Each structure stands twice: as structure tokens, then as C-alpha cells.
Amino acid sequence: MSGGVLAVLEQRDGALRKVSHEVVTGARRLGDALGGTVDALVLAAGAVGGGADQLGAFGADKVITLTHAAFARYAPEGYSRAIAVVFAASATGKDLAPRVAARLGVPLAQDVTDVGVESGAVTVVRPVYAGKALLKLKLAASPALVSLRPNVFTPVQRPKAGVAQSAAVDVPGGGGGGGGRVTVREIKAAPAGALDVAEAPIIVSGGRGLKEPANFKILEELAGAFGGAAAVGASRAVVDAGWRPHADQVGQTGKTVSPTLYIAVGISGAIQHLAGMRTSKVIVAINKDKDAPIFKVADYGIVGDLFDVVPKLTDEIRKLHG
Amino acid sequence: MKIAVCIKRVPDSETRVKIASDGKSLDEAGVKFILNPYDEFAVEEALRRKEQAGTGEVVVVALGPAAAQETIRTALAMGADRGVLLQVDRIPADGLEAAKALAAELKGGGYDLILFGPMVAELLDLPCVTTVAHLEIDGARGTAEREVEGGVEVVEFTLPAVLTTDKGLNEPRYPALKGIMAAKKKPLDTKPTRVGQGGLEILALMPPPERKDGKIVGEGAAAVPELVRLLREEAKVL
Ligand SMILES: Cc1cc2nc3c(=O)[nH]c(=O)nc-3n(C[C@H](O)[C@H](O)[C@H](O)COP(=O)(O)OP(=O)(O)OC[C@H]3O[C@@H](n4cnc5c(N)ncnc54)[C@H](O)[C@@H]3O)c2cc1C
Numbered sequence A: 001m002s003g004g005v006l007a008v009l010e011q012r013d014g015a016l017r018k019v020s021h022e023v024v025t026g027a028r029r030l031g032d033a034l035g036g037t038v039d040a041l042v043l044a045a046g047a048v049g050g051g052a053d054q055l056g057a058f059g060a061d062k063v064i065t066l067t068h069a070a071f072a073r074y075a076p077e078g079y080s081r082a083i084a085v086v087f088a089a090s091a092t093g094k095d096l097a098p099r100v101a102a103r104l105g106v107p108l109a110q111d112v113t114d115v116g117v118e119s120g121a122v123t124v125v126r127p128v129y130a131g132k133a134l135l136k137l138k139l140a141a142s143p144a145l146v147s148l149r150p151n152v153f154t155p156v157q158r159p160k161a162g163v164a165q166s167a168a169v170d171v172p173g174g175g176g177g178g179g180g181r182v183t184v185r186e187i188k189a190a191p192a193g194a195l196d197v198a199e200a201p202i203i204v205s206g207g208r209g210l211k212e213p214a215n216f217k218i219l220e221e222l223a224g225a226f227g228g229a230a231a232v233g234a235s236r237a238v239v240d241a242g243w244r245p246h247a248d249q250v251g252q253t254g255k256t257v258s259p260t261l262y263i264a265v266g267i268s269g270a271i272q273h274l275a276g277m278r279t280s281k282v283i284v285a286i287n288k289d290k291d292a293p294i295f296k297v298a299d300y301g302i303v304g305d306l307f308d309v310v311p312k313l314t315d316e317i318r319k320l321h322g
Numbered sequence B: 001m002k003i004a005v006c007i008k009r010v011p012d013s014e015t016r017v018k019i020a021s022d023g024k025s026l027d028e029a030g031v032k033f034i035l036n037p038y039d040e041f042a043v044e045e046a047l048r049r050k051e052q053a054g055t056g057e058v059v060v061v062a063l064g065p066a067a068a069q070e071t072i073r074t075a076l077a078m079g080a081d082r083g084v085l086l087q088v089d090r091i092p093a094d095g096l097e098a099a100k101a102l103a104a105e106l107k108g109g110g111y112d113l114i115l116f117g118p119m120v121a122e123l124l125d126l127p128c129v130t131t132v133a134h135l136e137i138d139g140a141r142g143t144a145e146r147e148v149e150g151g152v153e154v155v156e157f158t159l160p161a162v163l164t165t166d167k168g169l170n171e172p173r174y175p176a177l178k179g180i181m182a183a184k185k186k187p188l189d190t191k192p193t194r195v196g197q198g199g200l201e202i203l204a205l206m207p208p209p210e211r212k213d214g215k216i217v218g219e220g221a222a223a224v225p226e227l228v229r230l231l232r233e234e235a236k237v238l
């Protein structure tokens, strides 16, 4: 692996997760800049589907699958024992990458939005101070550990196929159990197809302007019109009121998101909300108050009553996807 | 139940961010610093665990400049029993260096729970559960729920353990006047600390790219077709 880059991928129940293609894309960018190869590492219980066969096309020279019965789901203690070098992303990555960094005694730059190479050293850019500044860092160590913010690295296809390798591995401590100190007893799965706001490419977020919890139905309909690409988010005001689960909250004390399209509906745009979504590619605001601060960060705004505007928007989007 | 909570002093999110003349750091003039709002959840959870156990100690530990004493006092005012400041001039950019210094302080401290991250867990070789959204402790065993993409994981672990709390785990209490007065008399141990440079070097602190000025497409439902056209043809996101 000299001069190479290792992309640590994520799968769930044998299907590759969307962030994995993003991680390969980010790793490829570094690999090209360093003039090195990109190996992609997947830990799984068996064969991996969900586009794993196309990883070569996204820039992986070699795809290595390490199999162990305990790897069906992410199991932190087993994983960090099996992995040597890492480029990770996401919620799993936020758990795994610091462990690997501590084990290897190397630095980690988390949640980065850009990667590059300067004078042979890996550099990254990371949003800080609630997105109000960007920190550029150099990783003066090898391996350099980096985790990429979801949705920032758009996967790019390349006309090249990679090589796939698979090997069963043995993990001291049993993989899933970590010597019995931490065990996953149960996984309460979200409804099939439900997207997590942290990773959805489109987010339709609602605030107090929705008036009551039942009205979120109109946002769910709008999200549905995008054909499985959109999740429904929420402001803290409505989460605190118990209208929506905390997992959906966007902002300083909620999730940090960077979707391609963020539609803020009946959200005033308080600084703590902006902290979680200002790095979205395109922001649309629908608010009846033309002076609402959300319009200051929105690329496109409609001033009006959301109960008129949203159903119309849902119709128009349905026509597009019709 | 002896619990350590690692806390950090951060600029208030309302603060205006001005970059210092070195181009690498925050101009701290006029900046209001507060206890990291994420850490408030951890302090609150520690206090609740101690209250539930009926006995114990909550120790808050911060690595930072002398001014972080004020941050520690905030946590003491919430109800923590004592504070430790590992005093450094500057918090290293490399989180692993901070974690090493904090781990060295926590090692051998007899803590049942340490509310900090996976780095410290690895350094102390303790079990670790991150982003805990719900927590139950029963003797030397704990059960935590953590939100992961696609669901909620129910995880069992043994104590002592390292946990990171998810934002929104609880509703942090506000320090009452009585707490603020009491905090002034609580022990706060300041220890001059040396930290390594680590492997992360700051090259620059930059303003975020200016967002192109947005536009109001129009008013009411009548503006929707134009919005959709712009999203397709100009922004190219549909
Ligand atoms: C430490 C701290 C952390 C915080 N963290 C977060 C966080 O993570 N996320 C977060 O969101 N907030 C957070 N907040 C809260 C934040 O300050 C705001 O209070 C919150 O974001 C407001 O939510 P809102 O926009 O839904 O409600 P409001 O501010 O009440 O805004 C409602 C908006 O709806 C509009 N509206 C009403 N009716 C209609 C209608 N019929 N049609 C169209 N528009 C309509 C109004 O014009 C208004 O702009 C935090 C605050 C603090 C102090």
C-alpha cells in the first residue's frame, strides 16, 4: 500500500451503503494527487451487493472484502482490530475512525468537505464554528486518516474496472462482542426505504410554521414526490414540541446535513438551524414572512403561505417524475 | 457511581467569526465563549446517573487555556462536584493529542463512566458506545440506544465504559443562582499540562465561500412553476 489510499466502505445487511461510493470518490481524488493506487476495503458477513461490483468504475483499483460472520452489521470493537489503514465517513465512520486513529497513534481529520495533496502531504478542509469558517489542515503523518462529510463528494464514474478480492478473517475477541464488553442486542430498523436526514440527497424540512404535527403530512407528500430521494427534516422548535423525532432535527443540536437540495418550509432560519444546513448545495425557502432570516441564505425563496405553496410544489414535482 | 465528563470551551454560535491576522486562528476579541452545548447533554446525563444511584461524584475535566476555568464553573453550577483543568496555552489541532492528555488524567481515577469519545476509550482500553440517545444503568451493566442510519441499535455494555452522548439525549438544566453561588466554592484543580504537536497542522482559517445572493422567485403558489424551472435549468438539481 505504499503511496496508496485505502477507502473504508460501509455495508448494511450485505448491501453497500450510498456513502461508500462517495468515499471511493474522495479516495480516488487523493490517489490521483498522490500518484498512488486506491484500495477499497469492505467488511461483511459474505458477498456484498448494492453496487459493490461497480466500485472499480468509481475509482477503486482493488476491492478487498474481508468476511467474518460478525461483520454483518458494524461492530466497533471487532472492526478496529481488523483494520490497519482507513479513510472513513458517516455515523459508523465517526465511531470507527477515532478508534483506529488512537490505535495507530496517527491524526484524524473528521467530517471534511475537501481533500487534496500539497507537497506530498494530505490536506483537508473542514467547516468549523457552526459553518462560519473553514479550517484547512495538513496531515503530517502516515497513514493520514480522514472521514468525509456525507453528500459532499459526488461519485464520478470512470472507464476502468477494478479487481476484487475476498478473504475470510479471524478476529481476536470475536468481532461482534469485543470480548463481551459491548454487544448489540437488537436493531430496531427504520421502515424500509426511509432515508436518514444526514444522508438524504434532498431534504424537505418543516418548522413551527406547519402549525400542528398532522400537517407534516404535506411535507411527507412533497418528499414522496421525489421518488425515494428525499427525507423529511425538522427544526428544533417542532422537535422540542414533540411533533417530530429528534433523529430528524437539523441544526447545531441536531444533524449537520449537506444535501443537494434543502427545502425549508415554515422555518425562520435561526443561526442554530443554519449551523446544520448552510453547506447544502441549493437552499429553497418557503415562508410567509419576507423578512425571515432564512431568505438570507436561500438561493430561491417563495414568500407565501406554505399551505398553498407546498401542495402546488408537490404537484409540479410529481409531474416531473410522472 | 463516579463519572468523569470531558467538556470543552467553544465560541457561542451566535458569535461573529473574525479571522485573526495570522490567517490561522479565530480573532478572540469580543467573542463570547460558552460550555459546548453538546457537552451540556453529557453533564446533565452524568448528574442524572449520580442522582439515580443516590451516591457518587461527577468530575468535569477540560483541556484548555486558563479561561476554561469559567467553563468548568458553569458545569459546577449545573451540579458537578469538582473540576480539573489541564491547562495549556492552546488546544492542539490534533484531537488525539488532547485525548492522550485527558486519558492520562482519567487513567486510574476509578471512574465507572467516562463521557468522552472513542479515542479515549481506545487509549484506556475501555468499552465504548457512541452517540447514546437513551441510557439505562443497572449495577455494572448498561443498556444504551444509539441512532444509526437506518434504525436504532440497542447495545449492552459493561462498566467501566466510555460513552458519547447524542445531542438531544436529555434536557440540560440551567444553573440556578444557588448553584452558581455553590460553584464558586467547589474544588477546581488546575494542572499545567504539556501536549504534543500531533500530526495535524493548521494551514489556514478561511471564511466560507460566499453564497451567491439568493432571489425571491415570487409570491404564493403562482411562483411554484418558475421555482421548479429554476431548480431544473439554473441550479440543475432536479
Ligand atoms: C443552544 C441552542 C441550540 C439550538 N439548536 C437548534 C437546532 O439544532 N436546530 C434548530 O432548528 N433550532 C435550534 N435552536 C433553536 C433556534 O434558535 C430556533 O428557536 C428554532 O430553529 C426555531 O424554529 P422554527 O424556525 O421552526 O420556528 P420559528 O422561529 O417560530 O419560525 C416559524 C416560521 O414559520 C413561518 N410561518 C408561519 N406560518 C407560516 C405559513 N402558514 N406559511 C409559511 N410560513 C409560515 C414564520 O414566518 C416563521 O418564520 C437552538 C437554540 C439554542 C439556544
Ligand SMILES: Nc1ncnc2c1ncn2[C@@H]1O[C@H](COP(=O)(O)O)[C@@H](O)[C@H]1O
Residues within 6 Å of the ligand: B006, B007, B008, B036, B038, B039, B061, B062, B063, B064, B091, B095, B098, B102, B115, B116, B117
Ligand atoms: N480540550 C478538550 N477538553 C475537554 N474535552 C474535550 C476537549 N476537546 C474535545 N473534548 C471533548 O470531545 C468532544 C468533541 O470535541 P471536538 O471534536 O473537538 O468538537 C467535546 O465536546 C468534549 O466533550
